[in-house]
Amino acid sequence: MTGSYASIFKAVLIAMQHLGETTEIAIIGGGICGLTTALALEQRGLSPTVYEAASEYRPVGAGILLQTNALLVFDRLGIADQIQSTGVPLDNGRILSTSGRTLQQFDLDGGERAHFDYGYVAIHRGDLQRLLLDELDSRAKTGKACAEIEDTDPPTARFEDGTRIHPDILVGADGINSTVRDVITPDIELQTLDATVYRATATCELPEQHRTRGVEVWGKGTYTGGAPIDSDRFYWFATAPSPSPFETATTGRQSITEQLREYYSSFPEPVPTVINSFAPDEDLITTGLMDVPPLDQWSRGSVVLAGDAAHGMLPFAGQGAAQAIEDALALAAALSRYSDYTTALETYERKRKHRADRIRSESHWLGKFATIQSDLACRARNHAVDLLPDSIFRRFRHRRTTGTSLPVTKEEAALR
Numbered sequence: 001m002t003g004s005y006a007s008i009f010k011a012v013l014i015a016m017q018h019l020g021e022t023t024e025i026a027i028i029g030g031g032i033c034g035l036t037t038a039l040a041l042e043q044r045g046l047s048p049t050v051y052e053a054a055s056e057y058r059p060v061g062a063g064i065l066l067q068t069n070a071l072l073v074f075d076r077l078g079i080a081d082q083i084q085s086t087g088v089p090l091d092n093g094r095i096l097s098t099s100g101r102t103l104q105q106f107d108l109d110g111g112e113r114a115h116f117d118y119g120y121v122a123i124h125r126g127d128l129q130r131l132l133l134d135e136l137d138s139r140a141k142t143g144k145a146c147a148e149i150e151d152t153d154p155p156t157a158r159f160e161d162g163t164r165i166h167p168d169i170l171v172g173a174d175g176i177n178s179t180v181r182d183v184i185t186p187d188i189e190l191q192t193l194d195a196t197v198y199r200a201t202a203t204c205e206l207p208e209q210h211r212t213r214g215v216e217v218w219g220k221g222t223y224t225g226g227a228p229i230d231s232d233r234f235y236w237f238a239t240a241p242s243p244s245p246f247e248t249a250t251t252g253r254q255s256i257t258e259q260l261r262e263y264y265s266s267f268p269e270p271v272p273t274v275i276n277s278f279a280p281d282e283d284l285i286t287t288g289l290m291d292v293p294p295l296d297q298w299s300r301g302s303v304v305l306a307g308d309a310a311h312g313m314l315p316f317a318g319q320g321a322a323q324a325i326e327d328a329l330a331l332a333a334a335l336s337r338y339s340d341y342t343t344a345l346e347t348y349e350r351k352r353k354h355r356a357d358r359i360r361s362e363s364h365w366l367g368k369f370a371t372i373q374s375d376l377a378c379r380a381r382n383h384a385v386d387l388l389p390d391s392i393f394r395r396f397r398h399r400r401t402t403g404t405s406l407p408v409t410k411e412e413a414a415l416r
Contacts, residue, residue, distance in 0.1 A: 025335070026051060026167035028157060029174035030140040032064075032125070033307030033324035035132035037173060039077055040332030042137055049138065049167075051159070053145035053174075057133060059126030062199040062285055063235020065214065065227060066128075068397075069404040070322035071118035073329045076406060079135060080118060086131055087123025088228045089113075093214035095385065100268035103218065103385045104393060111394055116401055122214065122227035122235060124201065146174060149183040153301030169341055171331065172305045173324075176292060176312030184300045191364070193289040193314060195371050196244040198260065199237045200284050204277035206234060210270045217267055218382055221373040223316070224264065224271055236274045237315070238264070239371055242288065255280045289314055291364055294357045299345040306331055311356040316366035319400075323356045326405040333407035352405055359400075 023046060027034045030052030041048045066074075066083065074080040091113075093106040113119035133140065143161070150156040155170035157180075172180025181188060206228060216225035224238035238260070240246055246259045254262070257280040264271050278284075292312040298305045307324030314320075331348045338344035372378050 023169065023335075024167040025049070025169045025171065026155070026157065026165055027171045027173055028146045028180050029053075029172065029178075029307075029309070030057075030142070031173065031175065031307070032128060032132070032321055033328055034171070034173035035129065035136065035140070036073075036077070036325050036328035037171060037306060037331060038138070038140075039079075039132060039135050040329050041335065043077065044332055044336035046332070046336060047138065048171075050136075050140035051144040051146065051157075051165075052140050052142045055143045057129065057140070057142065059124070059130070061125035062201050062237070063122055063227065063229045064125045064128060064321050065235075065318045066121045066123060066325075067318055067322050068112040068116050068118050068120065068401045069319075070325045071121060072116065072401070072404050072406060073322075073325045075118065076329060077135075079131065082131055083123060083128065084118075084121055086127050087121045088212060088230065090120045090122060090214050090227060091212045093120070093227075094216070096215060096217045096268050097382050098217060098219040098267055101386070103382055104388070104390070106393065106397070112397065112401060115398065120214065120227075122229045124229045124233070124235070127229075146179045149180055149303060151301075152183055152303040155301065155303050168302060169335065170303045172303065172309045173307050174309055176290065176308040178305065178309035180303060181292075181295075181305055181309050183303060184297060184305060185295045188293065188295065190290040190312075191293055193291075193364075193367050193371070194242045195239045195289050195367070196242045196247070197237060197239050197287055197289055197315070198246075198256075198284055199235070199287075200278045201229070202234050202236055202274045202277040202283075203232055204234060204270075204273055205232065206270055206273070210234075215268075215270065217271060218370060218378075218385070219267070220375055220378045221371060223370040224267065226274065234270065234274045234277075236271070236278075239289070241371070241373055256286075257284060289367065291360060294360070298349045298353060302341050302345075304331065304345050304348065310353075311360045313360040313363040314367040315363070316370050317359060317363040319359050319363060323359055327352055327356070329407065330405045355403060355405060 025048040027050045030050045038048045038050050071080050091109045095104040108119035145160040147160045148158045158164050214227035221241045226236040229235045246256045261275050298310050306327040330352050334344040334348040
């Protein structure tokens with residue numbers, strides 16, 4: 001009898017830990033990945049704490065395109081409809097040449113939305129962040145920049161204000177320049193693409209045909225476009241070779257914004273209208289382009305990576321946020337299913353690493369393809385894209401969506 005009671009008591013303790021009663025989870029980084037991870041964990045009975053480096057949450061940044069796989073994850077979290085009503089569901093997308101010729105067009109209503117109930121949604125990053133914060137039961141701790149991970153088993157994190165935490169599990173969702181990653185795979189050097197990217201959000205009156213349409217324009221050495229994120233706001237981006245020809249402005253010469261307006265004035269709409277609508281320079285977000293090389297592992301001890309910290313990728317496939325969001329649900333599902341942390345983190349990595357690394361590689365290849373600087377190669381690229389059947393693009397997008405990392409539900413498990 002004594003052995004039986006001991007077994008029962010042990011089982012109860014494991015169940016308590018499994019339900020999150022004794023598990024302290026810290027999430028370093030309160031961006032889209034960190035907040036989505038926290039929400040997914042809370043919905044599974046766990047009580048994570050988010051530590052964000054910024055002193056406060058503000059509606060900073062530009063737009064973000066959430067592809068269908070991201071919406072499928074948010075549907076599992078019960079907030080997909082809120083995201084759709086906050087952002088702009090796109091009914092189609094187009095790839096154009098600089099002359100305005102349509103190289104490819106994507107029917108998102110008849111394709112993704114008809115098959116999966118969700119298509120693509122363009123939304124301001126700050127709006128998505130606020131929606132996630134409002135859904136959380138707990139408040140993120142701001143002003144907590146992580147300085148160092150001092151140990152991994154059990155984890156110890158030191159913040160720049162001198163405080164330390166000792167959680168059972170520590171999630172590094174602290175972006176492409178992750179501090180947490182240093183303790184798992186030290187000496188990783190980010191890979192750079194020889195290009196600069198400009199982003200801005202413009203308030204403007206769009207022609208009717210552009211109010212629910214995403215657009216990309218493929219030119220020589222530049223890739224530009226964007227999507228509406230509200231009834232009167234448009235998220236715009238453009239790449240330029242590095243060093244950028246628009247960075248040469250000096251006193252008494254044109255501002256960068258004025259140079260951009262002049263350069264893109266002959267591009268197809270809505271690009272000129274959008275660029276003419278944002279304020280000079282201060283509205284511009286200018287960054288280099290870089291990604292994270294494939295990592296040997298995503299975890300060490302009880303410290304694990306998610307999102308850009310694990311697989312930061314170039315933006316050309318539009319999948320950076322979506323892959324981070326997939327990570328969030330997969331990690332929460334593994335941690336809520338397995339009481340043994342090692343098994344949970346190994347399961348999460350096994351389910352996510354191959355897909356995320358493959359899409360990261362696709363994004364890198366697309367980046368080189370989209371920023372070709374040779375006239376001849378640019379014409380050949382656009383001609384090839386123009387000749388490809390629509391069905392190839394549809395199949396590619398369909399496969400990407402069907403491969404979404406969605407944990408098996410109880411109902412699905414019962415049918416197996």
